[in-house]
Amino acid sequence: MSGANASPTGRSDKEMTAVTFQVWRGARGEGQFVKYTTEISEGMVVLDAIHKIQAEQANDLAVRWNCKAGKCGSCSAEINGMPRLMCMTRMNELPTDKPVLVEPMKSFPHIRDLVTDVSWNFEVKKKIKKFKPRPPDNPDGSWRIFQEDVDRVQEFRKCIECFLCQDVCHVLRDHRLQKQFIGPRFFVYVAALEMHPLDVENRVEDLKKSEGIGYCNITKCCTAVCPESIKITDNAIIPLKERVVDEFYDPIRRLFRRFKTKTKGG
């Protein structure tokens, strides 16, 4: 019974190694890396190390976190340059012979230390047309939906809104097109609504016009950093792009639409 877990008894639980961190400190974009050295024990994640530094050496070190189990998406940061959740990055997977770099996300305005202003994301969501279900199938207000119909949507609804995909997306990070482009997180959100078996709203025109899906050139960086392993590009963005193409660039539909507009206008 204890076979698989027998080894821990043999090893020393208290083994500590000193690891050096370079943590970005400062406010409103101004700042520098500050060096801290702290003891790391088995199983620790980067967030544990940051908490240890905060409790022992830098009481006012600003860091956002909640669940510490990869479920709330609060502790997003860039660790050795990679956008990741600090709570799910184990120390033993990082090289510790050189300092571990911990920086705030770059796509969002900086507040302090490791904390950024992600409020733009909440504003974007408000503008996306809300869920609109078809009338209930049953008198008690319920619907009949099958598991096969919801599997696809359930993948998108795993999103924990850590905004790492927004952080890594070059349209937001480098080109700063926050006004024209809603970013991978919200394509996943729109996909969840559009593919919801009960939803009857149409968001395809918004995708093209105000949400800027055309700016995405499918580099799949968002998929690479998603801690929930959502296939953002393949399962959400590409199908949405196809819907936009069908709706706006299909030559027959185009003709049909022109005809419809004319008769309406005339």
Add this chain to the structure above:
Amino acid sequence: MAEYPTFDYDVLVIGAGGAGLRAAIEASAAGVKTGLVCKSLLGKAHTVMAEGGIAAALSTTDSRDNWKVHFADTMRGGQYINNWRMAELHAKEAPTCVRELEAWGAVFDRTKDGKILQRNFGGHKYPRLAHVGDRTGLEMIRTLQDHGVHQGIGVHMECTLISMLKDGDRVVGAFGYERERGRFVLFKAKAVVLATGGAGRAYKITSNSWEYTGDGHALAYNAGADLMDMEFVQFHPTGMIWPPSVAGILVTEGVRGEGGVLRNSLGKRFMFDDIPEAYKSQTADNELEGWEYCQGNKTARRPPELLTRDHVARCIMREVKAGRGSPHGGVYLDISWIKEKLPNASEHIKRKLPSMYHQFKQLADIDITTTPMEVGPTTHYIMGGVRVHPETQMSTVAGLFAAGECGAGLHGANRLGGNSLSDLLVFGKRAGQFAAEFAKQHGQGQINQDQVESLARWALRPFEPAASRSSTGENPYRVQHDLQETMQDLVGIVRTEAEMVRALGEIESLRKRASQVAVDGNREYNTGWHTALDLPNLLIVSEAITRTGIERKESRGGHFREDYPEKVKSFGEVNIIVRRGRNGEMQVVREKIPDMPAELKQVIEEQR
């Protein structure tokens, strides 16, 4: 006099987990101007961590289920000191609340015939938990959040309130600070709903995040409201215990609902050894029957792993104390064994428990489809909280309402898994509805500027230069850590009079240290400062847990006394109330539970 940014609402909701969001949705739907304040970002509250599901007698998976069975299960689990009216309303209204979530876009797992699938859970007679894999809380909070943002609710993220403001006997607002800049903010409100969640941070091993410092409990207590049942803290039997940095993180009861079993180091399923009398008739007495129950055999009784959380946690402690624990001081929770029964077990586990698979793989290097997990009890939930009217959720202070974990009554001495998410929906909705009604009937109150000024001065004290303090200044994290050790060691799962009396002394000296905390830096997003301001709340809650724990000289539900290991009939007839005395001292009084109406008594009898 300083001018603070001021917001005016009819209803102010404090806390944006399930209860707060549901309350805010209901209040704004009632046509009143509603504000929602949350300590973190929207959608990050602890509801997101709830895994197993929402308990509601939808009877989609087992047609024998109905509100009466759910009511009786809840009362039995709470050892009959629950507020029976709340338990009745909860059982009757939960199904509608779940269907409402579906109408707002929630996507639950489905039965073969296209209905909401329900899963087995501890203490529930029939499969009753509507769920989405093991991330039901995320589904719920996201659905409420996405629905709520289209209702014009004024959301104030990363904002912490440090005191209620009163006009005479009535609550008329609240005062606090926003994290980003550290600026003070003033809220005027005709009614306030507290939905701040729990106080798990009073303990060292907990599934709760930094936010859960008993803020709502303390805000209400300081405003003169009664707290009730504070001695009842739920230690969830299965938290992670290894590696140390993840100790306390929750392992859902859903693992056991899907057929997971508990074993000691000898490989024995020890839960069969001690089945309480009240559950004997509905618990399996052999392994095969337990498995068949998990597979949906309606004639089988549920396995003993699905007994109530208080009992399972104590059985685990017993095994560990007897030297039959796992290497890191817990026991084994094994779901991988189902491969003996199911051909595609590995895929099945990953589909039903994806985040557990993920969590163990990433944090502990363990593949739960092949290897047992090491688990042990973790502080999870407080049954006690603000004493409320069972129908309106108003506290004993006019205009102040409470819902969810920071309220009290529904769960009695022990909460059943799954009853929390339904609690949030049913009573969040009610709190929102009645707070809106109250706001419509009352005008804006008068804010006492002197009180506001003295609160502001108090809150800034940790920044004062060392010279103005009598000592060199305490590290807030250190004080919090020492309090957590005290509560863990002296007021934990197994309690004694002597230890709790010692804890009271410790709490007193920690209170002195808390008044001496000093912080570095400035007011912008200063987590040290925030920790310092949370300390008084944690101390109030810790004192309340300890004092009521001393008062209840018996063992019941989450409260286990080694010096009084049995249930005592006279204590089964009272709730223990805590309130602030005239001189600021904490008063503890017993209050008789109102008589249960005959028809509810009959329901309980029928379900024995």
